[in-house]
Amino acid sequence: MTTPSRPSLPLLKNPWIAPLLALVIAYGVVPFLSGSYVFDAILTPFLVLSLAGVGLNLLTGYTGQLSLGSAAFMAVGAFAAFNFNLRIPGLPLVASILLAGASAALIGIVFGLPSLRLKGFYLAVSTLAIQFFVQWALTKFGWFSNNSPSGVIDAPPLHVLGISFDSAVGRYLFTLTIVTILTALSWRLVTTRTGHHFIAVRDHELAAKVLGVPILRTKLLAFGLSSFIIGVAGALWAFAYLRTVESAGFNLDRSFQIVFIIIIGGLATIRGSFLGAALIVVFPLILSRLGSFLLGNIFNSGVLEMSQRIVLGTLIILFLIAEPNGLAALLERLKRRIPLLS
């Protein structure tokens, strides 16, 4: 039009369009659509797991350090948020959630130290240490759970600046806002110099060292930031989704679940974490509906759990074989097929 010499970018190809559109729908349309079940059972856990996926992706996808202890950082986040909220009266909820993230980051940095010496699977196995240690410490020392006899504590109500977020939609919006902010920051981060340092360390550590990338600082920063985000996700998991704080849910299976999310979604993509989390959250629901519909009463909870494991395992292997770069790459390929988008 006014500048015919420069071919204008097609509107839909702008990288900002898809996330903005998603946000507009998430804030403007979704809250008016469905019943509370959809928010409590699907949307809120989906958002929290996506955030955890984004956090792990910074560490594993971008920096190349495989961690199998994500659930431990979630647990640290959840219990730290609970304790900050409990022991410092008058501390705003958001502040205790952020402090919880900072606590997780601190522990992440400490447990990131071995990454300087250990690589690959040796590191991955070492991250299991934190998984078991944190779970042990949280159940062993009553102080963390304020000496609650069952180890299960009710989460405090969600109040921010006098506004209550204690309805299903409220919890969803609360989660959505925090997830959006942290995701946007991560999205920015990976395009900065620091983000490039992450990728350089992943792709060739020696070359990165030669080029002057501070390996120690980069790795510890990745561990810290990733743990911060995962810690906040843990606090949200306890406060906004489960509404109880307990260590049992933050077990090894949860850690693997988050690893699955980023593998299925796609390593080193932010949107992959969301796609992977969507699949992981929705798929068991579909399977249980499908199972009870097809097989009726034979499909008891035991059989359901086993077949869920089998289908999940099969799905992962199929994904790895068919599309090792995950759902994000699949989406990219689909987009190229549609002429309007390419």
Added chain:
Amino acid sequence: MPTWAWYKKNKTNKFIVMSDFDWLFFSEVLVGGLLAGVMYSLVAIGFVLVYKTSGVFNFAQGSMVLFAALTFVSLVERGVSFPLALMATFALMTLLGLTIERTVLRPLVNQPPITLFMATLGLSYIIEGGAQLLWGAQVHGLELGIDDTPLEISGMLISKFDLIAAGISAAMVALLTAFFRYTRIGLSFRAAADDTLAALTIGLKLPRIWGAVWAAAGLVSIVAGLLWGARLGVQFSLSLVVLKALPVLVLGGFDSILGVIIGGLLIGALEKVSEVYIGPFFGGGIETWFAYVIALAFLLIRPAGLFGQKLIERA
């Protein structure tokens, strides 16, 4: 029997503590730990076999242990005789190994190690789910006909079962060593592990070797499954023995059978001793993570591990 906690409580003089230290009890704990360590190595050896030859970190080893034990015990419960059940289980594990190689690993050849690891993680979900769907999720007792009466050796009480289990493990390691050293297929395993490209060049059929390795890992998991199953009962938690084997692997090196044996002994002994003498200070239950801390602390001092390749960094 006096422990450190007891001495602390009674405010005993340190000098008296030393002379009063119950060495007999200590050696009993130590030997018990060493024997438990052999059981850890047993699971770890299955990892080493697969990792050494194909570079796959096989997380499904634990679920294979569960599958083997569950199959065996279910067959025996259905009236199949002991040797027949053993043979049937071995046949099934071989079949499983070959199937895994053909359907999961071959399509993923040349993928980065993390992808292969993820695939075995998926595999462990499938095998765990499948085993329990097939044979049921209830707990089975497994009676191997070894009585578990304590044996008295120079004043120490040692579990007979643990001794026999250690003996069986030692026999298996000897068998594996002989196999790797003297048989044609064993040598080709080592060739493939040493230099994949060179092995291909001289005409070794890598897929066949990998299939055989997975079958061998299946055999190891039968032995591990039966011994662990007799100890813990055959149930879902049996697949968690994999978590006991991982620190042993980190300590001993993913590619060294000798390493994981010594690593297993070391971790077993340290774990038991610390559980008895240090554990009470923490209120017990430290065994879930203590082995990992031992392995980590050791590697921070000596990054090359016990017997792994002498690299500056573990890669």
